[in-house]
Amino acid sequence: MAFSCPAVSEKNVGNHDACKTCPNYKVCMGARQEAAELKQIKERFENVKHIILVLSGKGGVGKSTIAAQLAYSLASQDFKVGVLDVDITGPSIPKMFGLEDERIHETFLGWSPVFNSDNIAVMSIAFLLSHPENAVIWRGPKKNGLIKQFVRDVYWDELDYLIVDTPPGTSDEHLSIASFLEEKIDGAILVTTPQEVSLLDVRREVTFCKKANVNIIGVVENMSSFICSCGHESVIFKPTTGGAEKMCQEMNLKLLGKLPLDISLRESCDLGISFFNEVNESKAIRALREITETIKKEIENKKEKKEDKKEEKKEEEDFDEF
Template sequence: MGNCNSCPSKNNCNSQATCTIENNPNNKIGKIIGVMSGKGGVGKSTVTALIAKKLNKMGYKVGILDADITGPSIPRLMGVRNGKAYQGQNGIIPVENSNGIKVMSINLMTDDESQPVVWRGPMVGNVVKQFYGDVLWGEVDYLLIDMPPGTGDVALTVMQSIPISGIVMVSVPQDLVSMIVSKAVNMATMMKINVLGVVENMSYIQCPDCDKKIKLFDGVETEKFLKGMELDLLGELPMTREIVDITHNGVEEISDELDSTLSKIVNKIK
């Protein structure tokens, strides 16, 4: 059932109805993990792609539902920007990348990825529901949902309509100890969805000469904030040329150092 206590339509909808989307009967989906951020520009989609790559490398079957309808970047990050999803006999067929990761995004259903999606909230929400309920995901161990930034309509739709196992919050150091992250965490808590923890992106730079980690922001405040919000720090991703290249060119090979960090993150959420 949906989380009716937090629904704006509580007591005004059909009491026999449920907010939860009926999934395609041909699907067998294991854990569903939402990846969320308080605002844009913090690398949420990149973190989603990296987690998917790591889970796939560990032998799990993985899918990514790109719920960021107005700012989709998952196809580029997963190397399928020229792919096309299509209607099959038993549902919409997602695109698979070279590693077998299944991807569904609005950009995989349009002729020109640069054209804007000028839709109102309810229409965007309905598309996200279709991406979950009408897509032939088949058998996947993990379905990652790359959610749009903030706490708007689509985030509410996802949390109310899809049986999410937990949320991974992505932030950058200067925003972590702020109301931006607090709002997103409190929204998940209000919807009775478990926040698995926080990934701090752009956490530090590494000195090329002495290999020392250089943090630009005060880690003490971060620790206090996490403790006060009862959140786990899943991992810290550095600001490196490798991650910048991933942002521009997609996820291909991952260095041993980055792979080690991703292992720690994934082992805490799987």
């Protein structure tokens, strides 16, 4: 005999008399709470126009550097930018924005992000630590809980772009962000270096994005060459299999650009200042500007395609009704 839940069609699920003795009460209430939290998260991001994930298959490829410089680049164009650091065990974003000694402030609207300037806001677990050298030794559920707090409780106000800096690989943090933000994410930027060992891990990241239904905006090849202080350019990490360009051709991905190693860029990250304010012109500056413009165009193209699909679907529904 099939079991029929008397409260399944009611809005006030869990308060029906039959709910008290139901063996699935905890499961049902857990699903209800999760739905309520997802609604809260959706409301938090109503005024955030675009969300970009920055991913890398392995550590040490400059993912956080790309995330920080993309934020600085967009801010230099007068966009309002937020940076959410979900690298729980290795938060380096505060260092790159000169915010190491800052702490989270709580207001009646929620947690307030820390501001680097009028149009760059940052949130990171580093703001919760009593000392920058303290290690975060957490298992998955606790990481997931903090990320949920970040997306549910942080008040970003109005943002043109929110850049999410993730840890290397495909772990709890990635799954949490993909599930909490869902359709709000415009896409992911994959960061790699030219060596095959890095490209191999990026290919795994591509697989993750497809399984998690995350759009891939494109790939940035970092450290593609080295520019000395004298201006001479040389290739340190010589690609053995064609680098990111060949991989993008094989996997039908967009190569957003190639960023060279630049001493001034490294110094800017260490000092927590904008590379764009310190250097007037260089190959690295031009590459970052081109990467930024390409990302903006890719997001706009995706938006237009999405609107076209909505229009087509509406026309089909109107025709069916007719």
